[in-house]
Amino acid sequence: MSTAHSSAHGDQPVMTGVVDGVATFDPSGAFDEHRPPDAALVGDCVHCGFCLPTCPTYVLWGEEMDSPRGRIYLMKGALEGEPMTDSMAGHFDACLGCMACVTACPSGVQYDKLIEATRGQVERNHRRPLRQRLLREAIFATFPHPRRLRLLRGPLRAYQASGLQRVVRRSGVLRRLPTVIATMESLAPPLGPSSSARPLPERVSARGTRRATVGLLTGCVQGAFFPGVNAATARVLAMEGCDVVIPRDQGCCGALSVHNGREAEAKKFARAVIETFESAGVERVVVNAAGCGSSMKEYGELFADEPEMAQRAAALAALVRDVSEVLVELGPVAQRHPLPVTVAYHDACHLAHAQGVRAQPRELLNAIPGLELREIAESEICCGSAGVYNLLAPHAAEPLGDRKAANVLATGADVLVTANPGCLMQVATAFRRRGAAGSAIAMAHTVEVLDASLRAVPAETFQKRSLLQK
Amino acid sequence: MATTAQRRPRDLDRLAARLRTVLGEGAVITDRNRLRTYECDGLAHYKVTPAIVVLPHTTAEVAAVVRACVDERVPYVARGSGTGLSGGALPSAEGVLVVTSQMRDILETDAPGERAVVQPGVINLHVSKAAAPEGYYYAPDPSSQQICSIGGNLAENSGGAHCLKYGFTTNHVTGVELVAPDGEIVRLGGKAPDPPGYDLLGAFVGSEGTLGIATEVTVRLLRAPEAVRTLLAAFPSTDEAGGAVSAIIAAGVLPAAVEMMDALAIEAAEAAVHCDYPQGAGAVLIVELDGPAPEVEAQFGEVQRHCRDNKAFEIRIAADDIERALFWKGRKSAFAAVGRISPDYIVQDGVIPRTALPAVLRRIAALSDGEQGQGTEGPSGVRVANVFHAGDGNLHPLVLFDESVPGEAEKAEAISGAILDLCIEYGGSITGEHGVGADKAKYMPRMFTDDDLDTMQMLRCAFDPLGLANPGKIFPTPRLCGEVPGRHKGVHPLAASGVAEVF
CATH class of the missing domain: 3.40.50 (Rossmann fold)
Structure with a gap:
């Protein structure tokens, strides 16, 4: 063990800047030369720690290496020649990519760019365990392919409609299946008849x-699971x-x-x-x-x-x-009809943190007569969905989902509204784990609520249409 | 430490194995990359990779860790959220870092009794959040309150913007459970205020981890004030703003907070959080009053008058909590925000008598304009941004530099040291609230005589005769407790007079 910096004042480690810049990039370490994370961006981090309380994995585990500034530290080490180890790759993989840290950072560190570059490096330079590799291949052979997803609808809906889903869930057999398969099963939303998935003109x-x-x-x-949102x-x-x-x-x-x-x-x-x-x-x-x-x-x-x-x-x-x-941007022209419901609005990370879109959905919802908007505690913390993260890392995603569900239910709202299909599925699954307490709340996309108001659909009808209505 | 200098890795392996049996596999870190993420706290200039990091969950686990370290004669350092600004949690290269970030339960909030009992890793702001539904809050509010831990606050006796009226951490801790340096679990104080006997709790708060590790802290909760009013006043320069502060205090108004930022600090905050402070201000003051509504109302008018009398060219009054939060956002983000206008910087922390504010600020400006500082080979052209708790004279100059330019880091450190000399010259102190830690140990002799330091050392040795608890902090020359201190050749004067005993 040694101090990272040679000494200029007797035994005192010498001061060299903030999270000082990367000395020199060493491509013999964890990262290759194809788009490594930018050393200058790494150097922007001043290690103040303001990102920690909004980082979902730090909230869960309270460990430095699973925090944004810890991961930046790992990147710095990797740039300087530390090898790609299982532990290093694991901490990068554990990042949900929610970008709450980007919002929280007073120094303007572009963690989004850093983690994106790092993920490419992990993908190329690290060999994950076989199960993880197979799972990833399966996910990427399915999810980014709308047609394949639509093909899945049929069997999934049949499974749900046959009552088999209830039997399977009650039997406890899911607990004996690998967690990831159980997670996939549980995340699929209740699907409507195939007519609802008819392509739009x-x-x-x-x-x-x-x-x-x-x-x-x-x-x-x-498109495949929430065609109603596109319509x-x-x-x-x-x-x-x-x-x-x-x-x-x-x-x-x-x-x-x-x-x-x-x-x-x-x-x-x-x-x-x-x-x-x-x-x-x-x-x-x-x-x-x-x-x-x-x-x-x-x-x-x-x-x-x-x-x-x-x-x-x-x-x-x-x-x-x-x-x-x-x-x-356009401003309203169509008439808003009253919709007397209380709504809890959930900020999707990639809308609020990554795109900075927080005010607009609230403005749209607030403009609906009779609608009461409620804020969710800890709104900046990710629900655990994070793209396909809940399939890859259910051990982290599940407690985050439960935490979000508890905060949502505490608002006492009738409807949970958000703008991302992943969040809807993730929080719905967490509600389901809570049983009766969770089934009391309906769920919808922002635009579905607006649609109901514009078309003067009564609130009850709208709630009957809700995604989770059992 | 002499006892650990020749320690072989094998001894540490044995210690790590023992710690794993006590804490479990996941709570003991020896992986090099993971260890490196713990090599510095909020003061990233200093980096030492610890040999072992442990993440205990309970008091008993902390005690077991300390006993194991004592048995192996391995030094240990406690760390909360790692946001300290004096390197107080800088690890020992051959030691154990005891991280309390998983000891984060609020054990009790007793609003009627005005106390909360928390584990040391609980985040400062979470105490206030937990007490809020009953109308209470925890008063000390370091700028890092959203993440800093109560344990760290206690170790450094942290302050914050509202300490002018409400005092520092030491005024808000009534009891502590700690693991003493020999591994014994000890309770000092409790829920009652001011227990009889020696004020050991007073000695423990602010001891920077050298007297033991806090494992449970009983803090005061205060009733949230009936009214809070906040204004932001813009002045042509820090002279006028400083004049306004003195006038307000002289008038007998005790604001909850009086904060000042100079032009450079404002520039940084604007870049970071777009707080939209008045254009062209050479200094802004944030003044917050709280208390019973009629009193706040009357005094608020008085504060505005004093600002105007001292040439404030714009006064904004926060209309609601959102505007108040925006005023504060600029101030509370200021340190980290400086990262936007300078590649590197040093956060300094010093105290001067409030009345010396304009004079000291001029001297600091002179230092950065290139004039020779007191007792330093004054380099020139180093920019200094100033942020301070103006009400109690607690300065936070931010010395800006670019490490990649040869010589700049040394220049900046020289300026930073010269600022502390100024603080001492004007009758102040080398730290207001960040602690001495690793960073300021070297400045201690500028403020204290050898006798002073030896006396402090004796207190430390009474708690920690082996010198294993956070060695290398506070004192400029670490020494063993049996060692004859300093340059003294004969018996220590205090020992000779029977006041103290050399262990």
Whole structure:
């Protein structure tokens, strides 16, 4: 053991700056030379610790190496030549990528960029245990492929409708299955009849005067498991005066891949999405899933080493908006009908922390007559969904989900509203674990609530339509 | 420490194995990369990788760790959230770092009795949050209150913006359970105020981990004030702002907090949190009054008058809690925010008499403008941002530098030391609330004589004769308790006069 710095004042370690810059990048360590985390960004961290209380893994475990500043420390070591060990990779993998630390950091450390670069390094330079590898392959062979997900709907719905799900859940057999399979089973939301998953038309015309032409990203999980959200989005946009273009052949935006260090795959998906919407003739690309929106806004950076593509990517990224942003930008024209419900609004991490979109959804909800908005305690802490994190790390995701569910129920609201399909599934699962206490609350996407108000659907009907109604 | 200098890794392996049997596999860290994440606290200039990190959950586990360290003669250092700014939790290279971040239960909130009993790893702000539903809060509020731990606050006797009116941590701790340096579990005080006998609790609070490890802390809860009013006043320079502070205090108004930031600190805060302070201000004051509504109302008018009399060109009054939070956000983020305007910086902490504020600020400005500082080879051109608890004269100059420019770090440290000399020259102190830790041990002789330091050392040795508890902190020249201290050749004067005994 030694002090990290040689001595200039007798036995005192010499002062060398803050979390001092990386001495020199050593590619013989954990990281290769392809886009290592930027040493200058690592050096921005002053080690104040303000990020710790908002970091979900620090909240859970109280350990430095599973905190943002601890992970930055690990990155610094890796850049300086520390080898990629199981423990190092494990602490990077344990990060949910919720970016609450980016919001909390007073020094402006760009942890989002750092962890993204690091994930790519882990993906290339670390061999995970076999089970983890197989699981990841299975996830990435399914989730980013809307068509494959839609194919899953049939068997899943049959399973749910047959009553087999109840039997299986009651039998306790799930407890004997590997946690991840049990988690996958439990996360699938109750699915409606297949008619509800019918594809949307390619163009929905504006009601009244056209104010904008927008494209709609239908997403993978959103499209397959929550088709009602896409339909509601299209209706609301049309009622607010938008021509909505919904390209039929759009694929995955690449968010799951980019958030898990699968750079080449992410680029492949992103390129296709860019091409699809470039030619769609739209002024805005509207996204209703927080994770998708956040990574699409960063398309420019994804192609940083391909100048020509980077330009096109950045141009498209500039058009991307969350549905709540676009609706607030446009301003309301359609009539809001009363909806007498109490709503707890849950900030999806990739909307609040990654995109800074907090005010707009609240503004939209508050503008609905009769609706009462309640804030959730610890709103900045992730629910544990985090893309596919709840499938990869259920041991961490489950207690976070329980914590979120308890805070949501404490609001006493009728409906939990959020803007991300992952959060909906994650919190729904946590509610289900609570049994009767959890089933009292309905769940919806922000735009579904707005849709109900615009179409004057009575609150009761709306709640009957809720995702979790048993 | 001489006892550990030749320690072989094998001894530490044996200790780690023993600790694993007591705490379990997951609570003992020896993996190099994991250890390195613990090599510094909030003062990242100093880094020492510990040999072993342990994460105990209970008092009994802490005691077992300390006993094991005593048996193996291995030094140990306690650490809470790792946000300290004096390197108080800097590890020993051949020692154990005892991290209390998993001892984070609030054991009791007794609002009618105005006390809370908490584990040492509980975050400062969480105490107030737990007491809030009953209308109570915990008063000491370091700027890092969202993350710093009560155990760390106790060790460093931390202050905060509201200490002007409410006092420091020591005024808010009535009892502590601690593991003494020999591993014994001891209770000092309790829920009652001011127990009879020697004030051992007073000695323990602020002892920076050298007298034992706190494992349970009983703190005061205060009734949340009926009214709180906060204003932000902008002045042409720190001179006028300092004048306003003196006028307010001289008028007999005791604000809950009076905070000042100079232009450079404002620039940093703006860059970080967009607090939208008035444009062109050479200094801003944040003045907060709390208490019974009629009193606050009357005094608030008086405060505004004193600000205007001292050339405040804009006064903003927080209309609600959101605006108040925004005023404070700029101030509380200031340290870390400086990272936005400078690659590296030193946070200094010194105290001067409030009345000397304008004079000392001019001297600091002179130091950074390149004039020679007192007793230092005054380098020039080093920028100093100033943030302070103006009401009680607690300065936090932030010395900015770029480590990648050769010589800048040394220059900055020289300026930083010269500022402390100024504090002593004006009758102040080398630390207000961050503690001495590793960082300021070298400045202790500037403030205390050898006799003073030897006397303190004797108190320490009474608790920790083996010198294993947080060695190398507070005292400039660590020595064994049996050693004849300092330059004294004969019997220590205090020992000769029977006042004290050399162990």
